[in-house]
Amino acid sequence: MDLTCFKAYDIRGELGAELNVDIAYRIGRAFATFLQPKKVVVGWDVRETSPELKDAFAQGVLDFGADVIDLGMCGTEEVYFGTTFLAAEGGCMVTASHNPINYNGMKMVRDNAKPISADTGLADIRAMAESGNYGEKAETPGTLTQLDNRAAYVEHLMTYLDVANLKPMKLVVNAGNGAAGPSLDAIESALLALGAPIEFIKIHHAPDATFPNGIPNPLLHEQQPVTGKVVKDHGADLGIAWDGDFDRCFLWDEDGNFIEGYYIVGLLAEAFLAKQPGAKIVYDPRLVWNTVEIVEAAGGVPIQSVSGHTFIKERMRKEDAVYGGEMSAHHYFRDFAYADSGMIPWLLIIDLLSRKQTTLKTLVEDRMAKFPSPGExxxxxxxxxxxxxxxxxxxxxxxxxxxxxxxxxxxxxxxxxxxxxxxxxxxxxxxxxxxxxxxxxxxxxxxxxxxxxx
Incomplete structure (x- = not known):
């Protein structure tokens, strides 16, 4: 069996031809055989096939003899958080993120949400899954537990901002009918319980496997005006949208203009350095001048890394960097197991806007003029x-x-x-x-x- 769904950093394939429940089971058995875990966390996105692929993967882990904690439908970062918070030796998120509707996939990590790439185990897992050479089933299978871990995840998110000092704000949030909706509701409840004067205007909010408003990919030019128009129509302070598994977030200013992720990297780097002078910031080589100038001016240490989440995370761990950012809207945080999050960035931005008593447009327009770029x-x-x-x-x-x-x-x-x-x-x-x-x-x-x- 040649499993073409294995890519350099994760698993992604066309349903039926490249990925099905049999293949998912094989991957689960191989994953567990490779990691030898006692406990594995799993989660899944909104796609129709995600629950059955998750069940098959989990069964492979259970048959190895390891326990499985099922977080339910969630975002990739909730699996990252759960793997760390619940002290599991491995985690797997079943998702195809922003891929077409006839695709699905998996993102797998080891303990502390460390990524597994082709160079760090994915090739070994593939070889075992292809050959079926992962040993006999355990005499005593593992146990499956359903767990809602969202409250702990949201509690952690609240540590990234000073709720007491938030200014009144109106936010347009576009979940793209992906997995972000329920997590946003939980974040909204937490903010309101803490007295935050934040109003959410929700569009395409309900998870829907048919993606009636298009595959959640805010980088598509035809999707960007949707969020921007609602921002302008409601006089909102900020627009935010996510991809299908919400490990990336995208921002619009108060005029409804889409802001390239490159300029957000500079903002977040500056925000961290204001609190942790001298800290290290990791960035990718595609666009660099704005980030380097901001980091050096704020007394930080800019460190360039190869693009891609496995490389960024490895470099951040090596350097103990407080933050890493890519122009592709992936943002990584030391206090989040060096993993990427699509929720932490916008929380940091509303905290920054409140502390500086300004707008997103004001924060970025000078930087965009100083180092203009058409985007990728x-x-x-x-x-x-x-x-x-x-x-x-x-x-x-x-x-x-x-x-x-x-x-x-x-x-x-x-x-x-x-x-x-x-x-x-x-x-x-x-x-x-x-x-x-x-x-x-x-x-x-x-x-x-x-x-x-x-």
Whole structure:
């Protein structure tokens, strides 16, 4: 059996052809055989097949002889939190996040929510699942426990802000019919119980496996105006939307403008450094100038890492960094087991807006003008390596800096770009930024795209 659903960092596959209950059971048995756990936490998103895939995975763990704690429908970060809080040796979230409706997958971690990637065990789990070479069933199977752990999770979230000093705010929250709705309700109840003057305007709030408003992926340009319009219509202070398993969050300012994740990284870095001077901040190489300038000005230590959650988390643990951020809207926190969360960022932002008595637009507009960027642009190409070489040969002679941490980064006096290949498809991802020159940004972006797509 060739299990093509195994990717570099997680499991993702088309239902029926690449992922079904038999495969999920095999993965569960292999996962437990590899980790040798006593206790495993599982959770699942809103997709129709998620409960049955979760049950099959859990049965594989039970047949190994380990106990399983089922958190029910939740977000990926609730599995991360539960694995740590409940002192389990492993965790698995059944989710396909923002993938099409005919897909599903799994995100697996070991103790303390440490990621499992191809280099740290996923390849071994795949080999066992493919061969079925995971030994006999245990004489005494493990026990299955249903547990609602959300109250402990929300209690932890409340530690990231000063509720007593929150200013009155109106927030548009768009769960995208994904898993975020019930967790948002619990957070809202906790905030109101603590006297927070926060009003939630909820859209696409109820979990719905048919995704009537489209797959929850706020990066899609056709989805971004939806949240922005509601912000403007209600005179809200902030718009927030999540992907299907809410491990990423996306923000809109009070005018309904979508804010690229790059600029949020700088805001959160500054917020942490205000409380922990000298702390280390990890960032990815795609867009860097804004983050580095903010961190250094605040007395912090900026540390560049390869993009991707496993690399960011490993680097953060190694450096004991307080925060890590990617322009893709993944945000990582030392006090959250170095894991990513889609709820902590917006809580930190409303705390920041209250402390500074300002708006999100005011906080980011100067930074966006100082280091403008069009955001990440994808291009399908016939030969990614050849396209990368073509760009390198054209721009290398004039570059004053070159970096290969992740893909190709070339730096010039007034602008820079990063070019990365996709791991899974013939696609090249381009990011460009300049020093305060939007016309130059537009010019260089178009020149690069023409060369890439030649």
């Amino acid at each position: 642009i994808n291009s399908k190409v016939a030969d990614a390596d050849e396209a990368m070489s073509r760009v390198y040969q054209a721009y290398k002679p004039d570059a004053i800096g070159e970096d290969r941490t992740d893909g190709l980064s070339l730096e010039f006096a007034q602008w820079r770009f990063n070019l990365r290949k996709s791991n899974t498809e013939p696609v090249i991802r381009l990011n460009v930024e300049t020093r305060g020159d939007k016309d130059l940004m537009d010019e260089k972006t178009q020149d690069l795209l023409a060369l890439i797509r030649q």
